[in-house]
Amino acid sequence: MSSIGIIKETGDGSATIYLPDLDETYHSIHGALQESNHVFIKEGLDFVLAESKQELIRVFEVGFGTGLNAVLFSEMAHILQQKIYFESIEKYPIDINLINQLKPFQKVDSNFSFVHEIAWEEKKSINSYFDLKKIKADLLEYNFSNEAYFDLILMDAFAPDKQAEMWSLEIFSKLFQSLKPGGILVTYSAKGDVKRAMRESGFVVKRIDGPPGKKHMLRAQKPNNETI
Numbered sequence: 001m002s003s004i005g006i007i008k009e010t011g012d013g014s015a016t017i018y019l020p021d022l023d024e025t026y027h028s029i030h031g032a033l034q035e036s037n038h039v040f041i042k043e044g045l046d047f048v049l050a051e052s053k054q055e056l057i058r059v060f061e062v063g064f065g066t067g068l069n070a071v072l073f074s075e076m077a078h079i080l081q082q083k084i085y086f087e088s089i090e091k092y093p094i095d096i097n098l099i100n101q102l103k104p105f106q107k108v109d110s111n112f113s114f115v116h117e118i119a120w121e122e123k124k125s126i127n128s129y130f131d132l133k134k135i136k137a138d139l140l141e142y143n144f145s146n147e148a149y150f151d152l153i154l155m156d157a158f159a160p161d162k163q164a165e166m167w168s169l170e171i172f173s174k175l176f177q178s179l180k181p182g183g184i185l186v187t188y189s190a191k192g193d194v195k196r197a198m199r200e201s202g203f204v205v206k207r208i209d210g211p212p213g214k215k216h217m218l219r220a221q222k223p224n225n226e227t228i
């Protein structure tokens with residue numbers, strides 16, 4: 001992950017970053033914005049809210065990266081007047097100069113800079129409904145301070161064929177423990193190995209329609225106590 005990122009325009013006109021050394025982009029080349037909206041907002045946040053109304057939704061993201069998901073969730077919190085606490089882990093923060101080059105390509109508002117400017121490890125209010133805490137750490141070594149705490153996990157690591165260690169049984173078991181019973185994990189990957197690791201760690205996994213350009217994605221649920 002040492003290579004310099006290159007800005008790339010994706011299929012929906014929004015931009016992403018390409019890492020030549022890893023030969024990997026931060027988002028789908030078919031559309032960065034449309035992928036995040038489909039996988040994480042529609043199949044993640046909207047699904048959780050449709051299942052049960054809650055005063056506060058706690059979200060954990062694997063891979064803060066460009067901050068696109070944090071920005072989209074902050075906008076949704078404001079629009080829906082839904083309180084959201086969003087925690088995001090990142091091992092390799094992106095240089096702010098690269099983020100500033102990315103910004104003009106995104107069809108999202110000014111919060112884009114703000115989510116990058118706030119300090120790591122501190123909870124900050126982005127708007128009256130949205131609190132963000134960025135954690136600069138390696139998920140492989142990270143220990144969650146609370147079990148059964150999050151309602152929703154956004155699994156947005158680099159693809160399993162580029163970073164297999166992020167999609168292991170050990171990692172999914174850790175994420176499983178951090179979710180409340182009934183909590184949801186969503187990811188853009190629909191790989192068989194990923195599905196198996198999720199199931200082995202206790203999730204009930206469903207393969208569902210993916211964003212444009214991608215056939216499938218996965219949504220996994222931690223069973224409710226009553227159904228275990």
Ligand SMILES: C[S@@+](CC[C@H](N)C(=O)[O-])C[C@H]1O[C@@H](n2cnc3c(N)ncnc32)[C@H](O)[C@@H]1O
Pocket residue numbers: 001025026027062063064065066067068069089090091092093137138139140156157158159166
């Ligand atoms: C596919 S990118 C997505 C990032 C982000 N969600 C976005 O929309 O831009 C994956 C992210 O995971 C981060 N990452 C890779 N290995 C990690 C690790 N061991 N712990 C925490 N983050 C990691 C990468 O640096 C990268 O920012």
